[in-house]
Amino acid sequence: MDLESIPGVGEKTARALSELDDPERALRTGDVATIATAPGISQGRAARIARGAIRLEHDDPGGFLATDRAREVYRTVRSLLEARTVTDYAAQRLATIYPSPCRSRIAEVQAFACEALERDPDPDVLAALEGVAPLREPGDVRVRERCLATTDAERYSEAREAIPELSVEIVEDAQGLAELARGYSTVIALDESFAGVTLDGDVQVRPDALETPAEVVPERPLAFFARNRDRLQAAIAVHRAADLEAACDLAALEDGLSRLTEDGTVAGDDELDRLTTAIDDLDATASAAESVANDHLREAIREQDVTIEGSDLLSLVERGAGVDSLLSRELADEYARAVAAARDHLVDALDLDQGESEIARRAFSDEPTFPVERDEDVIGRLREELTAAKERRAGRLKRDLAADLADRREGARRLVRDALELDVELAIARFADDFACTMPTVVEPSDVEDGTAADVGFAIEGGRSPVLDEPLERIDPVDYEVSGVALLSGVNSGGKTSTLDLVASVVVLAHMGLPVPAERVRLRRFDDLHYHAKTQGTLDAGAFESTVREFADLAQGGEGSLVLVDELESITEPGASARIIAGILEALSENGATAVFVSHLADEIREMADFDVTVDGIEAVGLVDGELEVNRSPVKDHLARSTPELIVEKLAGEHDSAFYGALLEKFE
Template sequence: MEFTAIPGVGEKTAASLAELDDAEAALRSGDVAAIARAPSITEGRAAAIARAAVRREHDDDGGFLATDRADEIYDQALSLLQARAVTDYGAKRLQTFFPSSAASRIEEVRGFAAAATERDPDPDLLDALAGVEPLEPAEGIRVRERCLATNDAERYAEAKAALPELPVEVIDERRELGELGRSYSTVYVLDAEFAGIDVDGDVRVVPDALERPAEFVPERTLTFFADNRERLLAAAAVHETAGTKPSGDLDSLRAALDRVDEDGGIVGDEELERLSVAVDDLDAAVSTAESVGNDHLRDAIGEQDVTIEGTDFLSLVEQGARVDSLLSRELADDYDEAVRLAREHVVDSLDLDSGEAEFVERVFGGEPSFPLEHNEEAVSRLSTELAADRDRRANRLETELAAELRDLREPAESMVEEALELDVELAVARFADDFDCTMPTFAGEGFEIEGGRSPLLDVDFDEVDPVDYGVEGVTLLSGVNSGGKTSTLDLVGLIVVLAHMGLPVPAERARVSRVSELHYYAKSQGTLDAGAFESTLREFGDLVAGASGRLVLVDELESITEPGASAKIIAGILEELDEQGASAVFVSHLADGIREAASFEVAVDGIEAVGLVDGELRVDRSPKKNHLARSTPELIVEKLAGESDGGFYRDLLEKF
């Protein structure tokens, strides 16, 4: 697939998409989560790309929603769906559902919707979904204790690009490699010519390291799982609650996650924990050991009776001896015991092994002195050795665990994507449940709706009166003010939009014809000036000159100008649509004038008011076929005529 052929995808975005493992499959299926894994592509941008790719796949030009009001109906339908998604991802993924004239796209979504409506939106499952989010890539990783080394400038640049987490050092000779071996816990040499060289430290010659970078930076994998731990566990809970079988083994995933801490480090290894504690507590242990040794010396000095012959004293002073030296002959054994106690404290408190204990021998010792003091250089050397041992063990364990987790990564990603897609299915299922929806059928001309109820009204859905209405060809819809003509048009528009999205519709039964475009014109707000009137006429001129196979819904077009002229204009538009065989519903109070002006017999349906009760209209919301509904003024005059003994109201009523 040529990515730049997708509308809205330029060279930079195409390059990001190319980094995905199977971008074509993700684009064809509208997989927003997979597309969003591409560098620099957000979920919102991924949804737009997916929508454009799906349109291209089904040869959809995106022209189904031909007017602003048609767009508004779609936006309202989409909002109702998105409100039933638990995750942000689900809301964005639903944006890839759109009304289309392409039969292949409609059938594709109908298959999805049929399966979705079989789902049970259990409250526990919805709660579990609340913690699921798309997985985040591991970022900001910096490794300081290991490095790469090369003597080739080109390979240096390749190493910086392939393994940006590691320092890359340039070396020219063996001596420099030895220095690196003493500075880093592990050195990975990229040049084969250094194979067999013997230098201090953990130096490994790995010429192919750049071909398998993840093995040399296990932190990538460990950080990924650490950062996404809660998302992964939430997705696992979703599958368990839903009773679905995820792509990976949940027990293996949980066991592996238990071995990674929140920073991507290893947990559960006693030896690594011992070394880590030893490095962290070394200075404190040495300081305490000094106190232990000095306490022993202080007690020993306090208990000693020291006798020095005069000639010995003079001789020692003449030789420049310190008082410490004068005392050393008498306290040599106690000093040795103090050193032993200090060394023992360091070894015991840090749980050092025999090899590490040898370094402690150099930390305390030497000529007797008081107070007892440690050798800072020896402490530094011990700290370096402990840290190197810790880092080497951590790296080995991280490498082993990362290898295990790499095998789990693809199933884990699929598990999360499946949970997120389940949210999309459940949103459709909840929409269908909340609004008593059914899957519509495509057949014939026009539409036929039974028991349709609009969720777009500003009342509780349970209080919405059901509507039965069907139209084939061109029809005028008449009725009293506030009788439900506009809401009927909205219901028709909504059902047609949802049907062409491939989704269930809010009706007991619905049949619609497959149309190429939906033209829905909302009621104009007052009479138009000359310029706006001309622009509107041009718009309808383009409408009647357009292709066939459209559904046209128009709400009170007569409000654009004087009633007499409006009737003639509407009649002319209806004549053109009738000749094309289009289906159309025009809401109008000028039915008589339009029929008189038209050159064909215009069908008229009516939403009939059954009377006035306490000043409120009582209306049969389902339009009656071939019936010109009475107006509100007529109903009021009729009511007054029945209540009055005079003849004025009866005479007035006869004029209707």
């Protein structure tokens, strides 16, 4: 697929799309989530690009919705579908399902919709879907305590491109490598020439490092899983609740995620937790250990009488001795006990191992002093030892976990993608259930035996308009069938406009490839839908001319069109309207279009038309307590009586008056 041939895709966007792993698959299937991962493409724009790609794939000329009212009906039914989604993705994905005149596209979506109708919108599945969203890329990951080193400029460029998460340094020899080791916790040498060189610090010689980036920078896969942990866990819950076939081992992925924190570090390791806590608490614990020693000495001094003979005091003064000497002479044992208590507190409170304890005990000197103070140099060395141990432990754990998760990345993507697609399917299933829908039969005119295109229009049984703002159970089912052109007559508020809305909704949904709100539907595949809503008031000369021109174009090229018109007579005077509508119907009939014109001038139009135009009627059965009782399904070949006729008929039956009888005869 030539990306730049997609409508709305220029050179820059095509370049961004080409960075996807499989852009053609994403575009062809309408995978909005994947398309939106391309640089600079939002989810809404991804939906528009997907629609363009689908049109290109099916050679769809577009323009099926030919009028504002037709587009309004489409927006309404799409909003009803979107209202039944849980995720934002599913709402955007539904935007890629549009009414198309192309047989291949309709069949493609029908196959998808038929599978969707088999889905069960279980509340547990819908609840789990609330946490699912398209996966996010972790962005820039930088690791500052590790670096790559090489002597080769070309290798340097390769390393920067392959592993941008690490700094890459050029060195001349082993001495340069040693200098790097003093500034980084780990130095990874890329040149085999350094093999066998012994240096202080953590220096690794790995000529294959660029081929195994996950081992060198485990933070790369871990950052992806850490940022998407909640979304992946939600996708796992969806698969389990819906009993979906998973693209990866759910238990293994769940176990890996449970060992990962939000910031990409490894969780659940007691030794790493011990080292982390020891580093965090080192300064506070050292201060507490000082207090333990000093409190012990203060108490000892309070409780013990110290006697110094004059000659001894003179000797101490002459030597310039101070309190420390007194402590050494008189309280040596107590000082030793105080220092031992401080050391024990430091070791026990930080839960240090044997090697760490040996360093920690040197933090308090055996030489008496008061107050007792820790040796900051020793505390610094202990911190370095703990930090190095922590980094070694964390590095190993990261590498192990990254090895477990790295190969599951594509499976995890499919896991989320399948969960999001399930939301699309469930929205269709919920819509179909809420509006008692069925899959329609879409007929090709050429499939009709011994007929022409005009022999196939639409046939709806038990249809209920989804655009009515009424609960489904309060909507009367409608049966209506039209082949060729027809006039639809009926009383005011009898449901003529609602019938047009039902037909338009059914046709739009059928050409989207989706189930329609009826018990049974059979219709031809139309090229476009022209739905003209009722005009408010008489049009001025310019607007009238524009309207007539529009119908002239339609009459000349409307074969395969469905034309729905609501009371066109309101555009001008009734007498002229009847003539104009009759002429339009004649042209549409000759051209093989399917049309329904709602009109109160049906009788006049029929008389003026030069062919036998069908007149259907939504018949009012009568008046009950001043309210019309209506049969909502149009009666074929029947001119419906008007509301005034019904009222006069009612009055004539209630009163023995020649006046009402005479009025009633005027309607005959």
